[in-house]
Structure formats: C-alpha cells, structure tokens
Amino acid sequence: MPEISFSPDDSLYRDRDKLSEDYTPEDIVGRDDEIQRYHTALQPVINGEDPNNIFLYGKTGVGKTAVTRYLLNQLQHDSETYDIDLTTVELNCEGLTSSYQVAIKLVNEFRDSDNRLSNTGHPMHEVLEQLFTEFDDTGGTILIVLDEVDNIGDDDSLLYQLPRARSNGNIEDARLGVIGISNDLAFRENLRPEVKSSLAEVNIRFPPYDAEELQEVLNQRVTVSFYEDAIADGVIELCAAYGAKDGGDARKALDLLRAAADHARAKDATIVDEDNVAEARRELEREEVMDGIADLADQHKLSLYALVSLQHNQDDPSRSKDIYERYQELCDISHHDARTLRRVRDFLGEIEGLGVIESIQRNQGYPEGKYNAYELGHDEEMILAAMSDLLNEVGIHEDVADVVEKSDRISA
Numbered sequence: 001m002p003e004i005s006f007s008p009d010d011s012l013y014r015d016r017d018k019l020s021e022d023y024t025p026e027d028i029v030g031r032d033d034e035i036q037r038y039h040t041a042l043q044p045v046i047n048g049e050d051p052n053n054i055f056l057y058g059k060t061g062v063g064k065t066a067v068t069r070y071l072l073n074q075l076q077h078d079s080e081t082y083d084i085d086l087t088t089v090e091l092n093c094e095g096l097t098s099s100y101q102v103a104i105k106l107v108n109e110f111r112d113s114d115n116r117l118s119n120t121g122h123p124m125h126e127v128l129e130q131l132f133t134e135f136d137d138t139g140g141t142i143l144i145v146l147d148e149v150d151n152i153g154d155d156d157s158l159l160y161q162l163p164r165a166r167s168n169g170n171i172e173d174a175r176l177g178v179i180g181i182s183n184d185l186a187f188r189e190n191l192r193p194e195v196k197s198s199l200a201e202v203n204i205r206f207p208p209y210d211a212e213e214l215q216e217v218l219n220q221r222v223t224v225s226f227y228e229d230a231i232a233d234g235v236i237e238l239c240a241a242y243g244a245k246d247g248g249d250a251r252k253a254l255d256l257l258r259a260a261a262d263h264a265r266a267k268d269a270t271i272v273d274e275d276n277v278a279e280a281r282r283e284l285e286r287e288e289v290m291d292g293i294a295d296l297a298d299q300h301k302l303s304l305y306a307l308v309s310l311q312h313n314q315d316d317p318s319r320s321k322d323i324y325e326r327y328q329e330l331c332d333i334s335h336h337d338a339r340t341l342r343r344v345r346d347f348l349g350e351i352e353g354l355g356v357i358e359s360i361q362r363n364q365g366y367p368e369g370k371y372n373a374y375e376l377g378h379d380e381e382m383i384l385a386a387m388s389d390l391l392n393e394v395g396i397h398e399d400v401a402d403v404v405e406k407s408d409r410i411s412a
C-alpha cells in the first residue's frame, strides 16, 4: 500500500472551476449602470455603423474583463440575428511592454500557426501594414479589446494609429473599434491628448464594489460552484468584507472563498465555515506580505534586516537609533552606501505601511522626549524568507543564524 494516494472527492464542490478567473459568469450582478453605458456605446455595431472607441478603467477585480466578455458574447450572438459581420479579438497585454509587441500579437491573432510573425526583426510600419491588411481581409466590423493595456506604458503609438486607421485611409473594407481596458487609473490621465481624444471617445469608470455588491457576486457564484448548503452562515459576509476592504476587489473575495473551501475539503468537511475563512485569510495575507517584502528596494530591506536581527534577542521594541546602528553595520558588510538616520526612519515608515512591522510611540520624559520604537508585525522566519536574496548578498547576521536555517525551508 502506498502511504499517500489520490482519489476524487465530490462532497463539497459542484464545480470548483467556476470560481476561477477564466470562468465568465452567466449573470453579472451589481454593474447595471456600467453595463447600460457600455451597451449604448456598442449600439452602433448592431446598426452597422462605425463603432465607438471605448475606454474602461478601474482597479483590479471590479468586473471590467467579465463585463466586457459578457457584453461581447451577447453582441456576437445578436449580430448573427441581424446579419452583422462581426469579429472580436481579445488581447491581454500583460507582459507586452510596447506598441510593437502588441501589434505583432494582434497580427498573429488573425493568422494560422504556420504563418505567424516572429517577435522581432520587422520595422513597425511593416507590422502595421500587415495588421491593416488583416483587417481589410477580414472585413465587416472588427472590435479589438486591448485588456490591461496600461502594460504598454509610454509607448502608445499603436493607440494613436488604430483609432485613426479608417479615417487615414489605412483600412477600407472594415470598420474598426478599439476597446482599451486599464487597471491603472493614471494611465488614462497620462495619455497624450491626441491619443486620449480618439481612443477614449466613450469613457466608462468601474468603481470598487462595496461589501453588499460583493455578497451578490459571491452568492451568485456559490450556486454554480458548490452543492446546496455547503456554505455556512457568515462565510459570504466575511469574504465580501475582505474584498471590500481590499479595494472592492471581487477577485480577492472569490479567491478567499475558494481558499477557504479548499481548507474545508482538506479536512473532508462538507461545509465551509468561518474558521476555514479565517485560516485561508491568514494564509493569503501572509503571501501578500511576503510579496510586499520581496518587492522592497535594497535599502528598505537592509533597514528591515537590521530590525529583525535586533528583535531576535529582545522583547522590547527597538529604537530607531539602535536600528540605525545595526543598519550601518549591515551596509558596511555588504558595501551599500548608508543613508541618513532620517532616511532610514522614512524606510521604516514605508515598511510599516505594508504591515510588516509596527511602531510604538514611547515617551521617556525629559531629556529623551517622545520617540518611535519598532517591532515585527509578522514572524521573523517569514520575513527573512521573503528577503532571501538580500541575505545571500549580505550574509547572515550571527544574531539570526538559527532562524535563517528555518526560513530557508519556508522559501524553498
């Protein structure tokens, strides 16, 4: 007998995949105003008129992609009824950091696998010509969705070219509409005025969800993903509150629900309860904090490392001047230029903003006066594991040698 084996179970989930990102819900709840405006903006398509260029913006997880797919599915369906020749292409720009890369991807969306453009080596104007040829060969109405288009950054020439392609005579046999979607609110503000005016003929903002709307989103998904009565009272409210607190993000709320259900399943439970949610939440927050630490700049990591190594052997919070002394020591060892005490205090403040450390106001009275002291907001193994790259560079401070051995196992 093997000690461990796998066997399917079907006590909790009706269909776990329907909690995943790829699933397009059949009903969209709580976005009536946005859907109404989007619908109006798409109306010219079904009339056989030139489509509007549309720009959607809002933070992550607020339904931009889901609503777009939902409406375009419906539009495709209705186009058949009214004999409109409609082609929609959805391209996610994640990892595409220039107009050039996006243009090549777009050309290839229209081509068979044996006829694709390679990723480099073509002048941009040729790529555009090929793209316009693909549009003309396809004909009819073409809607191009550029999701997460903020990835292309400043290099937005394509966003200038596409909306003008017809009026500039680059395409003749097709009507083109561009739907740009951005998670980054600043991206739209920073577009060149000539790009903004043509790409964003219609702007639709997707605001964050409130807790009540998130409950609706979750409840609707629960019915397709879980068996009846699989979700205990209070679970939906907890998951919705979590998503609402964190930017009104439906993805976060759904991810938490799925993680909680996975915990329940691991225990062979047939009901997901509040304890499962609490456990899953701790885990997700832990991952978030670890990502936050890993993304810190070296100077911040050195400041944090200084605090971790000091705290290891003491219960009292560390004063910034002691942290600074240890920080200088670490800078010395690792050949980093030490910044001023004031800068290090700023670093600590920013790290506190991530929830990694906590500050405590102390008042010693005269002559010391008020000062800040710091302690860790998470366990030291986790923090050290999240900055293993810096530890490799700086080496391991003797104060924390025993912890690092443990943290290696965490990061492995």
Ligand SMILES: Nc1ncnc2c1ncn2[C@@H]1O[C@H](COP(=O)(O)OP(=O)(O)O)[C@@H](O)[C@H]1O
Pocket (backbone or CB within 6 Å): 019, 020, 021, 022, 023, 024, 025, 027, 028, 029, 030, 031, 058, 059, 060, 061, 062, 063, 064, 065, 066, 067, 217, 220, 250, 251, 254
């Ligand atoms: N109004 C809604 N009704 C049902 N599901 C939704 C709704 N809004 C978002 N979702 C779901 O939440 C997740 C995140 O939404 P998504 O559209 O990907 O957000 P965005 O594109 O704004 O980052 C997806 O799984 C999506 O299906």
Ligand SMILES: [Mg+2]
Pocket (backbone or CB within 6 Å): 061, 064, 065, 066, 147, 148
């Ligand atoms: Mg999206």
